[in-house]
Amino acid sequence: MLRLCSVFVLIVACAAAACAMSVNGAVRVVDGDTLVVGGERVRLFGIDAPERAQTCQDARGRAWPCGSRATEAMKALVKPGGVRCSGTDRDQYGRLLARCFVGGRDIGEEMVAQGMAFAYRRYALDYVAAEEKAKQARRGIWQGRAEPPEQQRAAERDRATAQAAPKAGCAIKGNISAHGRIYHLPGGKDYAKTRIDTGRGERWFCSEAEARAAGWRRAGR
Known part of the structure; x- marks a missing residue:
């Protein structure tokens, strides 16, 4: 089924078990692992980038804004335009979980390879090899100490619950x-x-x- 909308193109291909959704169009960067593509909020599958306000440590133990840097890295990757995403599931916030590409490049893989995101091993192992290479080269978050974003989110939830x-x-x-x-x-x-x-x-x-x-x-x- 092909549905044409004024802002973006939405293609839904249904199989026996699931429906694959593809979106493309104007893109806006929310953070290092979330985009709005053609009006559809998309969470990149298989990666987890530092939270926007998160800080990491460099090789000398100095704090640096890894969250905002991850957001900037994502903006640089999608700048050429022509972003297309495809996925079959949604997360608890209603975001489409998808792999996204620009100019044939897998955006999630590029973020992990640059050391700007973790391979989200709890959900997928697709980008583990790229993460290992980034670790060896001490790129981005691997230059020092970086707390997994899900731990940051859990701490924030605990604080919010306490308050x-x-x-x-x-x-x-x-x-x-x-x-x-x-x-x-x-x-x-x-x-x-x-x-x-x-x-x-x-x-x-x-x-x-x-x-x-x-x-x-x-x-x-």
Whole structure:
């Protein structure tokens, strides 16, 4: 099926198990692993770049802004234009998980090869070889010490949760995900692992009636 839109071209090819989505068009860089291509928010598959405000250490132990440098490296890679991305899945924030190319170059592989992103081994091993070469050459994040971005994100979530600790009797968690606004009751299957980030609009509720009135729906489990 081919669908032509005014801003970008969206091609959806469905097989028995999944639908592959391809997007191309005007591109905007969000950070070192996220783009907006033709209006579609895309998270590059198989890599994890430092968070925008993250700092790393160089060979002498001095801090340097690896997060903002990763964003700049991504901007340089996509500058020629003609970015095209293809993927079959979405993450919890609704972003298309995709491999992206410009001028025949795999953008994710280039970011890892430059030492501007980690190979996201928890999800894919596609760019491990490129990461090993970057390590040996001590490029980018490998010139000194760099904390994996997922650890940075976990620390931020923990701080946000601590700051947003519920009032007594207000322990219902209002979570926002790809499935929409869902509230979790204490004792529910996903309650313990659900974190509340008030910076994303998530919140605590004191009753189910309050949660429903605010537009949240109850978790199915």
